[in-house]
Amino acid sequence: DPGSSLANLRSARDILSLSGPDIQRLTHLSKSDVQHLHKAVAVSYRRLSPVTALQVHRGECPSLDPGHKLSLACPVLDSLLRGGVPLAGITELAGESSAGKTQLGLQLCLSVQYPLEYGGLNSGAVYICTEDSFPIKRLRQLISQQPRLRSELPPALIRRIRFSDNVYIEHAADLGALQACISQRVPILLSRGLVRLVVLDSVTALFRSEFQADEGMERARQMSALAATLHRLSHNYSAPVLCINQVTDVMDGPDPANCNFGLVDNKVRPALGMAWANQVMVRLMLLRLPGYMGPRSQGSSSSSAPRRLEVVFAPHLPRASCLCGVWEEGVRGLTSTEPGDQEIKVLVP
Secondary structure (H helix, E strand, O other): HHHHHHOOOOOHHHHHOOOOOHHHHHHHHHHHHHHHHHHHHHHHHHOOOOOHHHHHOOOOHHHHOOEEEEEEOOHHHHHOOOOEEEEEEEEEEOOOOOHHHHHHHHHHHOOOOOOOOOOOOEEEEEEEEOOOOOOOHHHHHHHHHHHHHHOOOOHHHHOOOHHHHHEEEEEEOOHHHHHHHHHHHHHHHHOOEEEEEEEEEOOOOHHHHOHHHHHHHHHHHHHHHHHHEEEEEEEHOOOOOOEEEHHHHEEOOOOEEEOOOOOOOOOOEEEEEHHOOOOOOOOEEEEEEEEEEEOOOOOOOEEEEEEEEEEEOOOOOOOOOEEEEEEEOEEEOOOOOOOOOHOOOOOOO
């Protein structure tokens, strides 16, 4: 009796691990019945619909295109990163206090909500705070300024998106709470399609506060476990992960024996050392420069300290940088060839 023979196959894994002839021998089912059984079990475990190579070639599935990235909502910044933030892997943004790291993280939380054709992922973001409370007032300001920042987009599209409803905020006071967040609650949001971006602000705070100087091995183990979970989420759901990092001072100048991660000319370097650097796919540095810049767009009265966004390392990018600033409407990159740039001056005291 086939039914009694199937009772020996207690799980879907048992069925999928056996070949068709083996199942035929155990169950006495016909070849076509075994094929239907294999297909039914495989479909029940498949989370996403299959995509053919022809669909990818035709561009019908932009999220699977290795060239598709999450836009930073600025053509100059996107050009620096060759399209934006990669969908797979951990992207780190390091810098000193007030450099503008959180500003860029918030800007990505809004950019991800736009349709694919406008550089977004048509989904929301989860923002995990480990230090300060979430900057809700600044988020509301950025939302109100979207028509100015994204002036190239149809105004009706911007009005239609309910930005504040698609940013999910989490707070983690210790490593245990952080691991619970990214291993339990964040996967639920990702699996339901509610978010396609994870921002961790910052990765540094908990590791600096919970470990003593002689606990380096345990700290490295915890960092590796955290990074493994973030990488798994990113690759399973094609969701970019942005980890904001603090910096530490370089006391004795560049030392080839003590890896400075390419930041030879800087007085600071990203915190957490090589144990964390080995977990990162893309490392960016945001540096605040002396001086100030005037308004970036018409109707704006705000000024900004100049910043430099630098690519430290990435598998697909050369070492490069661009000048940028943080204005009322958000973070914008600058080039010397843009119209109106002659009105923007960097004044160094």
